[in-house]
Amino acid sequence: MITITRPALLAELVERLDAAAASAGDGLAAAVWRPGQRTPIHDHIAWCVVGVHRGVEHEIRYRLVDDHLVEDGHTVGAHGSVTVLTPPGDIHAVVNDSDVVAVSLHVYGADLRERRTSVRRCYRMPVR
Ligand SMILES: [Fe+2]
DSSP: OEEEEOHHHHHHHHHHHHHHHHHTOTTEEEEEEOTTOBOOSEEESSOEEEEEEESOEEEEEEEEETTEEEEEEEEEEOTTEEEEEOSSSOOEEEEOOSSSOEEEEEEESSOOTTTOOOEEEEOOSOBO
């Protein structure tokens, strides 16, 4: 995973996403995270670039070890930061542990129009 904290880069990404979404729509998504909201632990079917447009997203990464998961790091995605997820091995959960709404823009290396999700698998197993 690569994390870049460059607000100017994110502003350019948002501009390009707006233009691309107007003409294509595939592989693009916006996520709105309410305070306290979190995803299940999951991984993805394709690479993904995430830009935090508003608020802060907290990412918790995991490693699969036999029949359980092990925490493998944290990233705080602040406003203006850009993160790249590259499967395989991109097991994570995303949490908005702030008291304000967070908004992020996602670009996927897959056409999600039919599949409707980028999630490959949810990991419902112990974390040790
Ligand atoms: Fe994810």
